[in-house]
Amino acid sequence: MDDPRHTRHMEITPLHPDDHDAVGDVFALMHAVRAADAPEGPAPVEQSFRAGLRQKRPGLDVTHYAATDGGAVVGYLGIGLLVGDNPHLAMAELMVHPGHRRRGHGAALLDCYVDHASAHGRTDLTAGTLTAWGDGPRRPTAGVAFLERNGFTLALVNVRRRSRTDALTPETERRLWDRARAASADYDVRTWTGPAPDDLIESICRLDALSRTEVPTGDIALEADAVDVERARAKEAATAAVHQVPVKAAAVHRATGEVAALTDVHAYEDPAATHATQGITIADPAHRGHRLGMLVKLANLRQLRQRFPRVEEVWTENADVNDHMVAINTELGYEAVDALSVYQRRL
Known part of the structure; x- marks a missing residue:
C-alpha cells in the first residue's frame, strides 16, 4: 500500500529506513509500549531494528508502516508475508503509543494490515498480543478485546520465559x-x-x-x-x-x-x-x-x-x-x- 491512510488526523505511510528521525520516533514508540505494557520484557535493540528495515529476509517479505498524528508518531505496523512456502499466511506486529490509544488508531492500522494482506492474496492473518500467564505480572487486556472485536480468534499461546x-x-x-x-x-x-x-x-x-x-x-x-x-x-x-x-x-x-x-x-x-x-x-x-x-x-x-x-x-x-x-x-x-x-x- 503506497498511498497514505488517514483517520481523523492520523496518516499511515511506509516507514523508510533513510528517514532517520522517523525511524528514531518509531523506536521510541516501541520503548514506550514496552514500558507501559510489559516492562519486564527484553528491550528492543536500536542497531538491529534500524538495520532490519533495510535487510531483505529469505522467504519473508516484510513491510513497515508508521502512523502519525499532528506530526507525532503514534503507531507502528510491521507486516510479514511468507514467500514461496505457506503463501496463505500473513503476520503482523501492531503498536499504538500508550498516550494515543482509544482514538481509532489501532483500527486504522488493522484496516491497513487487512488491505495489504488481501492485496497479496493472503487468506490467513495472524497477530499477537501479550497476556498474563499464571502468577506472572498482569498485562493489559485491551489487546485481546481489540482482536476479538475485529474477528480474530485465539490460535496459539506461546509462553515467554x-x-x-x-x-x-x-x-x-x-x-x-x-x-x-x-x-x-x-x-x-x-x-x-x-x-x-x-x-x-x-x-x-x-x-x-x-x-x-x-x-x-x-x-x-x-x-x-x-x-x-x-x-x-x-x-x-x-x-x-x-x-x-x-x-x-x-x-x-x-x-x-x-x-x-x-x-x-x-x-x-x-x-x-x-x-x-x-x-x-x-x-x-x-x-x-x-x-x-x-x-x-x-x-x-x-x-x-x-x-x-x-x-x-x-x-x-x-x-x-x-x-x-x-x-x-x-x-x-x-x-x-x-x-x-x-x-x-x-x-
Whole structure:
C-alpha cells in the first residue's frame, strides 16, 4: 500500500529506513509500549531494528508502516508475508503509543494490515498480543478485546520465559551435563558462532525443514519449510546484516555424521545489549530419548557465557502445550513471565 491512510488526523505511510528521525520516533514508540505494557520484557535493540528495515529476509517479505498524528508518531505496523512456502499466511506486529490509544488508531492500522494482506492474496492473518500467564505480572487486556472485536480468534499461546545465564549452580549444571552425556554416548557435541560449518550445513537444513512440522503451531496451518544450502546461507547473511550473532550447538551422530539435534541463540553485537534470544531447539525424531535437547542447550549456554560475558539473561518462547521443551527449560532455570497469545482471522 503506497498511498497514505488517514483517520481523523492520523496518516499511515511506509516507514523508510533513510528517514532517520522517523525511524528514531518509531523506536521510541516501541520503548514506550514496552514500558507501559510489559516492562519486564527484553528491550528492543536500536542497531538491529534500524538495520532490519533495510535487510531483505529469505522467504519473508516484510513491510513497515508508521502512523502519525499532528506530526507525532503514534503507531507502528510491521507486516510479514511468507514467500514461496505457506503463501496463505500473513503476520503482523501492531503498536499504538500508550498516550494515543482509544482514538481509532489501532483500527486504522488493522484496516491497513487487512488491505495489504488481501492485496497479496493472503487468506490467513495472524497477530499477537501479550497476556498474563499464571502468577506472572498482569498485562493489559485491551489487546485481546481489540482482536476479538475485529474477528480474530485465539490460535496459539506461546509462553515467554527468561533465565539468567548464571541461574544454575555449578553443581546443578554439572549434574545435568553428566546425566545428558551418559544418555548420549553415541553423539559428539559441536559448537560455533556465525555461519554453520560446511560439513554440517546440509544436515542442518534437513532439521530446519522439520521445525515447521515438529514445533506446535496450534490452529495455524503451516506446511514444511523448503530449506536448502543456498537459502540457509542467505539466512545467515541476513542475520549478520542486522547485527545479530547466532550462537549454536549441535549433537552429531557419530556413526552417520548426521546432525541429530540443534539449538540456536541469537546475541546482539550492540555492546549495551545484555540479553539474548533463544531460537529453535529441535531433535530429530529418530534420535530422541538420548537427552539431546538438554545436551545441546547446556553446551550452548556455556558457549554463550564464554563468547558474550555481558549477556545476563536469555529469553525464549514455548507453546503452552510443548511439555517436553518446557520441562527442559524449567530444569535450566527458565521462569515464565507472560504469554504471547497469537490470534488468527481468515478472510
